Amino acid sequence: MSGGGKSKVYFFWHLAEDMKAKVLVFIALAVLAAGLFAGCAGEEKTPTTTQTTTTETASEKKLSAAFVYVSPIGDAGWTYSHDLGRQYIERVYGVKTAYAENVAEGGDDERVIREFAEQGYDVIFTTSFGFMDATITVAKDFPNTIFMHCSGYKTAKNVGTYFGRMYQARYLSGLVAGAMTKTNKIGYVAAVPIPEVIRGINAFALGVKKVNPDAKIYVVWTGTWYDPAKEKEAALSLIDEGCDVIAQHQDSPAAQQAAEERGVYSIGYHSDMSKFAPHAHLTSAVWNWSVIYSYVIEQVMQGTWKSEQIWWGIDKGVVGLTPLSDVVPEDVKKMVEEEKQKYLNGEVPEQYPFVGPIYDQQGNLVKAEGEVMTDKELLSMNFFVDNVVGEIPSASE
Template identity: 50%
Template structure:
């Protein structure tokens, strides 16, 4: 079952009223498990939020009438997030997924007020007895597309449309650039910050500006297909974000990093149902299937395809790591020693760019 919250955008008050829990001991025993989601963007972005909502829909398919899902979309990172999360808690949801980095502090805040409710926060690092964290190793996919860009770029320059300088985004930029430089040591990665997760006009303008500066490869960590469409119009190649976006730019779209949250959501809901849910941290990537690569465009050269496939195999097998040293930052300071790999702790707090990133 799906709460009416999912049918259209609603005010916080109206949404809360639409999902009031059933009253009485008998009714509660038979009531479906309430599972709520808080989204930073619209479910129609065909990017990050869309993939989380695909996970929610997979839950409904898996459990049917045993659960009742609801969501609130377009929630700003800040005070609005606390209100949205609290609304879902007051509406009777027993498990709430807050799906953006900027929801971290609001999730912790609301979780203290509702100790019997389970909360999950995506891409963050703060946990509590009733708050777990989960993330996908997007950087693994970005290393793959960086490898492709290194092989395919004629100008030796890529443009990167980025959202906000949080660790998740910074490590993606670094992984992309390091992989491209392994192919072409003179490769350049120029970054424009859009300061938004979803704004098609701003994203398109950023992509066009990067193309004007010489980039013939466009990649992004924003959620609309606008950068891809700008690349298609200008006759350069690009990569999708979070889902297969080839339908929006069939010529430009070389591949995309695909986020798949379905398995994780199904597992965590089952654990709430059978009473085995515990707090913790999960960070899955290509090996676990939380990150996948979209089909490769036939326009890719044989060398680019072979290198990309080899990298996917190596990362999946654990024999290759995108952040293997020696790695220096923009100031020349060694951040990861030769032969070592960056720990998850380093990655989760990454606030520096590798040498050569123009950001």
């Protein structure tokens, strides 16, 4: 009990003038103390991975949104970028928000999502591909709750999906890498072999190929979204093989730090990673999730929300590049800006650079000259283009 609580006990005790009154006061204080301790015990049961960051008074009911994260917020990567979006809607729209971080895919995810639904959150954002089935399962039991799942493809009346065309920014970063390599060997530290990651590698490789047909992209898989030790080890192994530019699809800046230590160039992902590799960093392909989160929250507030599959790109501001390093030549910067403008001006289809001719690693023609890959083909992509070195592990590996 706090010091203020002790003072109140002393005051009420001496206020009673006879023994009978003191007994009654004693009983009342005992009941009060039991309630206080019960309240403290209840607070201790709150999961440490879940935090509510705004409060509401009894007289007002704010729109509330919960976020389920697969990795730590402070990772400077995927979860960090999503949390910037959470903070944005909290600050701009006054939304009451909560989050749970380090939630395992296919493990604790259903329990965490269900707890948020039971607590009455209006919108629940589940931010990793592996949360898809758990999201659909919980949504069936809470038809009045809105669920938005990131990067998945399953929907329901109260479940929508959202993602960004990150391959567009990947392509632009590939232009930079292809122009800056001297060894024509570019390393790529990859997480998990799902279409999203494969699509990003291929877009990056097509950017490299456009400016440097002789360069190859060497891929090493870590099998995890977030494991700084593995990520750094993978990057170092690529540098040892002669790669002088390191790119990544990982959640930590470990690959950037490895490049900085070894004196080679690097390209970050998710957020601006220049501070982790001030000399190595060329640019980062980054997310701006506040664009989509604002759109969803506005629709919910207006009562116009409906299930849809959002997949926006550079033209909407969901994906982009950080400013190019001073070490990047001006002609390269100009080329990258010109390619970016093609998206902004509608000069190319949304699927660009996945426009033929495109060949796979075996030399097979995937798309003929001028043919555009469909969104369905992009979302199920399971092959590497011809300037990628490495294999795509099977699901059992």
